[in-house]
Structure formats: C-alpha cells, structure tokens
Amino acid sequence: MPDQLIANDLPLTLVLVTSFWLLGLTGVPMGIWTFFTNSKSSRVFAGRWFTWMLVLVCGGGLVLLEQDFGGGSFVGYLVFWSVIWARGIYETVRLASDPTGNLPANSRRWLALKPRTLVAAAWMLALSLGAWQLINLGAQAFVLFFVVALFDIGGWLGGNTLARLKPFGFRIFPKTSPNKTLGGLFVSLALGATAWWWVYSGFGVFGTTPAVDSVGFVFLASFAVFGDWFESKLKRLAGVKDAGTIVPGFGGVLDRFDSIIWVAIGSLIQCALISL
Numbered sequence: 001m002p003d004q005l006i007a008n009d010l011p012l013t014l015v016l017v018t019s020f021w022l023l024g025l026t027g028v029p030m031g032i033w034t035f036f037t038n039s040k041s042s043r044v045f046a047g048r049w050f051t052w053m054l055v056l057v058c059g060g061g062l063v064l065l066e067q068d069f070g071g072g073s074f075v076g077y078l079v080f081w082s083v084i085w086a087r088g089i090y091e092t093v094r095l096a097s098d099p100t101g102n103l104p105a106n107s108r109r110w111l112a113l114k115p116r117t118l119v120a121a122a123w124m125l126a127l128s129l130g131a132w133q134l135i136n137l138g139a140q141a142f143v144l145f146f147v148v149a150l151f152d153i154g155g156w157l158g159g160n161t162l163a164r165l166k167p168f169g170f171r172i173f174p175k176t177s178p179n180k181t182l183g184g185l186f187v188s189l190a191l192g193a194t195a196w197w198w199v200y201s202g203f204g205v206f207g208t209t210p211a212v213d214s215v216g217f218v219f220l221a222s223f224a225v226f227g228d229w230f231e232s233k234l235k236r237l238a239g240v241k242d243a244g245t246i247v248p249g250f251g252g253v254l255d256r257f258d259s260i261i262w263v264a265i266g267s268l269i270q271c272a273l274i275s276l
Contacts, residue, residue: 011199012063012139015146018198019056023049048156051246051256052149059142066139077135085131087244087253088261089124095238095254096120116237123234123254126227130261133268143199144220144267148260151192151224155180158187177232185225192221220266227262231255 030049034042062076096117134141159181162168168183196217197203231254235243244252 009139010202011143014199014202015143016060016063019060019146023053023056027053048153055145055149059145063139063142077138077141081131081134081141084253084257085127087246088127088131088257091243091252091254092120092123092127092234095234095240095243114237116234119230119234119237123230126230126261126265129268130264133264134260137264137267141264144263145260146199147192147195148224148263150195151188151221152228152256152259154188154191155184155228157184157191159184162187173229173232176236177229180229180232188225189221192224193217216270219270220263223262223266224259227259230262231258 027049030042030046034046058080062080065076137144158168159179162183165183168181168186170182171178172180172182172185197212200212231243234254235241242251243254246252
C-alpha cells in the first residue's frame with residue numbers, strides 16, 4: 001500500500017503516481033530521440049507528451065490543492081473544465097462555419113440545413129453535458145482521464161505497429177476515419193483495460209483485491225470509440241485534418257478531449273442506470 005493515500009483513494013493515488021512515473025520514464029528517451037533525429041514522428045510524439053504532461057500537472061495540482069482545502073468541491077475543477085469547454089465550443093463553431101472557405105456560397109447561406117451544422121450542434125451539446133459531468137466528478141474525472149489517455153495512446157501505437165499486419169490493418173471507419181484500424185482498436189482495449197484494472201484494483205499488490213467493473217469498462221470504452229469517430233466525422237464534413245492548433249502535435253481541444261467528453265457522458269448515463 002502506498003505510504004499515504006490521497007483522500008484515502010487508491011485509484012486516485014495510483015493515477016497520479018503512475019502518471020508521473022510514465023511521463024518521467026518516457027520523457028528522457030523521447031527527448032533523446034527528438035534531439036538526435038528531429039523527425040516528424042519524434043516531433044509529433046514530443047507534442048503529445050508535452051500536452052499530456054501539461055494536463056497531468058494541472059490535474060494533479062488541482063487534486064493536491066483540494067486536499068489542502070479539506071476536500072469537497074473545488075473551484076479549480078470548474079475553471080479547468082470550463083476552459084476546455086469554451087475552447088471546444090470555439091473549435092466546433094469554427095468547424096461549422098466553413099474554416100477552409102472552400103464551400104459554395106449557397107452552402108454557407110443555408111448552413112443550418114447542412115449535416116456539418118447538425119453534427120456541430122450535437123457536439124456543442126456533448127461538450128456541455130460532458131464538461132458538466134467532469135466538473136461534478138471532481139478528482140475522479142482525472143482517474144477516467146488517465147484510462148482514456150492510455151486508451152487513445154493504444155490506438156496510436158496499434159495503428160502504427162500492429163496494423164501493419166494484414167488481419168489488423170482492417171479499416172473500421174474507411175470513409176470517416178481511415179486511420180482507425182482493427183489493430184489500433186485491439187491495442188486501445190488492451191492498454192485501456194490494463195489501466196482500468198490497475199487503478200481500480202492495483203492488481204492486488206497492495207493487499208486488497210476490490211471487485212473491478214468489467215462491464216463498466218466495456219460500456220465506457222464504447223463511448224470513447226464513438227467520441228473519436230464523431231469528432232472525425234465533424235472534421236471530415238468541415239474538410240480539415242485537425243480541429244485546432246493549440247500545440248504542435250496536439251491539434252485542438254476536440255482532437256485530444258473528444259473521447260473523455262463522451263466517456264463522461266457515458267458515466268452520466270451509467271450513474272442514471274444504476275440509480276434506477
């Protein structure tokens with residue numbers, strides 16, 4: 001058992017400790033790789049690493065500050081997720097408003113009738129519901145975020161490695177998101193499930209073996225996949241590759257927070273079903 005649990009919460013403690021270890025262990029080789037090769041892949045990886053580190057520092061800082069305030073709700077969560085919500089809404093409106101300027105004039109005039117606008121409207125609703133749930137979850141939102149982050153990383157790793165083998169190279173969404181392959185989904189589920197079992201059970205190495213909700217993981221994983229596909233759908237309709245360019249290799253808020261927004265919605269539905 002860790003010497004001191006954060007808020008007597010094993011999942012939250014494991015998430016923070018594991019995140020810092022993972023970022024530390026991967027940061028050094030990533031820096032060496034980028035310094036000596038300066039390749040496109042290394043720069044993309046470095047950008048992703050930097051953004052996950054930024055989220056971890058912000059999230060971990062909020063969790064630790066909450067302990068100093070004696071627990072309970074903390075305005076920091078409201079500020080953090082409100083910023084994500086506001087930037088996500090901005091990117092969604094931009095994607096709905098012909099960001100490339102290549103659409104015919106009559107398409108812009110009758111924008112409300114276009115599928116892109118309907119998808120954007122659904123995304124605005126999703127962002128609002130998801131951000132509201134993440135604020136309500138407080139520190140537990142970062143437990144979900146940790147699992148979703150590894151789920152997303154698994155998709156990227158699987159898509160660049162396992163997908164080269166013919167059975168795993170099958171494109172799940174060939175029109176909307178051609179880079180999403182069966183290999184990426186397989187590694188996503190494997191890495192996400194490992195993260196889920198680790199944070200909620202510690203694999204029993206701390207003397208306790210709490211029950212792990214396997215059905216809950218599958219349920220929320222389906223929302224993660226849908227969120228990733230639905231964001232790709234919006235970008236495809238808008239004719240762009242990335243929703244934004246906040247940090248090189250990062251894309252926009254929608255590019256990185258699409259899955260967690262929909263996982264939050266899934267957790268909201270899950271809570272509603274349990275309360276019935």
